[in-house]
Amino acid sequence: MSDTSFDIIIIGSGPGGYVAAIRAAQLGLKTAIVEKSYLGGICLNWGCIPTKALLRSAEIYHTMQHAKDFGLSADNISYDPKAVVQRSRGVSKRLNDGVGFLMKKNKVQIIWGAATIDAPGKITVKASKAEGPKGALGEGSYQAKHIIVATGARPRVLPGLEPDKKLVWTYFEAMVPEAIPKSLLVVGSGAIGIEFASFFHTMGSKVTVVEVLPQVLPVEDAEIAGLARKRFEKQGIKILTGTKVSKLEKKADSVIATIDDGKKTEAVEFDRVISAVGVVGNIENLGLEKLGVKTERGCVVIDGYGKTNVPGIYAIGDVAGPPMLAHKAEHEGVICVEAIKGLDPHPMNKQMIPGCTYCNPQIASVGLTEAKAKEGGREIRVGRFPFAGNGKAIALGEDQGLVKVIFDKATGQLLGAHMIGAEVTELIQGYVVAMNLETTEAELMHTIFPHPTLSEMMKEAVLDAYGQVLNA
Template identity: 70%
Template sequence: MANNYDVLIIGSGPGGYVGAIRAAQLGLKVGVVERSFVGGICPNWGCIPAKALLRSAEIIHYIEHAKDYGLIAEKTGVDIAGVVKRSRGIAAQMSNGVGFLLKKNKVDIIWGQATITAPGKVSVAASSEPAPKGALPAGEYTAKNIVIATGARPRALPGIEPDKKLIWTYFEALAPASVPKSLLIMGSGAIGVEFASFYKAMGSDVTIIELLPQILPVEDEEIAEHARKRFEKQGIKILTGAKVSKVVKGADSVTATVETADGKSQSITAERLISAVGVVGNIENLGLEKLGVKTDRGCVVVDGLCRTNVPGIWAIGDVAGPPMLAHKAEHEGVIAAEAIAGKHAHPMDKLMIPGCTYCMPQVASVGLTEKKAKEAGYEIKVGRFPFIGNGKAVALGEPEGLVKTIFDAKTGQLLGAHLVGAEVTELIQGFVLAMNLETTEEELINAVFPHPTVSETMHESVLNAYGRAIHI
């Protein structure tokens, strides 16, 4: 039957399209239901266009500091329309690329809003968005396995709901018509600090409000503090242990009442407010309650192989819970596809999932923080190495940074690595591989790192944990 599949995936984001391609590689008949844009949030309204904006911010930052490199760049400025146009063009290129990959692997795209009406049955209603060429129409479809990959959306706080004009989510923040002179950002996770970096570079007066005691709450405290000092040095204002309790809208501004942990309050007026207080899984209108699929705090509950409590129904990516990262979704897509195909799929180990934040300075980490390692009962050895001791970092004009490594003192096992500084989002994969290979400190110490590279800071941090650092 034309409308019958081995695997039907609801959502074409990083988890959905990667899972679809892997399932097709394994010889399964695969369809993907999408209602908005091929590729999902990441390439269209998340990871990729955001990085394009941040690249523009990075370049304007270096131009403004040209004299530090012995160069002359007397006239600088920001063409925000051009910056956004470049970002949106890259997003379109990525989305088209996903469509090409699905077609290449003979995966059907079914255009519309999916509802699981019964085990193995999906009803697809027409979407208001224009369908891509070659997409199959709305209708009734059946599948032996249904994979929920519907992603997540910005969380809205009561009374501070985004209105697309004065109060933005990342959707509006990614494509501004103009650069606001002043900006208030609620939340200092990855989305919040990345937009803080971008808009500060574009010329905005930026203030971050964070409810918890530290910014970048999931990161190691020492790394987060280092990042905070760098942000504040750039002129970004930061209030931690504070919350926005009320927002009053003006004609072209918002005034927020901010309450701090000591019971004091203040009013802050800004042209725009970005709500970056997290995301919530898209679990509504899928028919999950009727089917008895278990959910918890806005996400679908799954086991290590992405199976829900209902046979034949799987869930991957953001909708399956934290960490809500594109690479985690992709990996879960592969796990689910291989499990469905009867292969020896490996369960996800969330401690091995790296986190990357592309602010200025960049932040990257994997494994346990120092605090978490102690709470887990480990006796630890901690190594640190600052970028100022690295010749390549100094030559690049990036001497402010830190690499921190955490080892089990008894076994030499690498428990965690935490970095802040230039291009650390590229460096972190070295530690990810080391942890996956169960590398000990001895093997890392004996590895030869190329010179001159910023990666030498990784080696020196390991050496420092064992009292052997050379360049500090």
């Protein structure tokens, strides 16, 4: 096999791409990964990781402002926005370097440039403006028995809400603000919009969130979303649902937004606007149309193993459709590669993919919402346990929140779990494991959870669903 010929070539080095490359190398497949911008993709460089670094700074700032609640004293609390951003960028760089190390360790060849698929098994790479890592191959023609598209997604742009990088931001600009705006409009209340709303509010912005759908956090369980809205509004974030932004008028250093709730319109001035109306897959300029690869709603159509309708071409991660989450991309990459190798992996089950939103309070969920379970015609049992009944939550000063579980009444199957409160993004995995093991309420009831921990609420919620709750 020549230096330009591989078993697998992966286009895109985000979480799906680089994890797929590592797994392929572990399985003895000669592997190359093509990247044109930065190793680690959007997640490590402009998404999941740097936003969590920003939110951590906001969390500490918030706690310092409430030091008196813990018997402590902290005077003249302030922050340096440039230093906050610099820390976030430093975290990203560390992980970016880490991906390069992993590629080298696993003997994955990096090809630096923009790839086009000429035919099944053949790609052409053109030079990239960005500088590639040492040892990377460059432009030229390459061959592989299997080509995996892992090109990710980019912010969706709506007419009239086009970002300009100065006044109207996407998450790219929102992550590196030169200063914290005094007033901010966030369009869209999904995870991205709500996380930025939470960050900028904590750092001092007057934040308004506009959502066209009737529910904030539209994919979440309605009860959890309702509690979240109450908490956001109590903090001072203005939430407008069933509302759209019909027009943006840009001034020298501010934007006038026309806000329409279907009954009246109102023109409101904001320093900055964040457009967080979703993302769309990067399917253009890859040669997919010419090859007849099926796409739908801006994403590549695949089966449960990452296969497209064209033999030898696969897709994983955001480019392959929702839910557009890094951990979904990683798992999808492993499934795809193992299927190529003939290991017969389980196909992707999207009901088992947890979702996490790192706002204040945190939100986490997996499986069916209560409404979806009822829509499916199931008879269900629902259990709830409040943070106010948990000793560890009270000791932490985090007694506002809820754990909610949904079971099939006939079988005891755990259908879904939904949480709001401190550290629920760390707790949710317990229910994910339970669902993957096909655990019923009986196993969860007989599991001993350590005391005092927030995790005890997970068992109490199960007990509540069956009329046996102990501490509420």
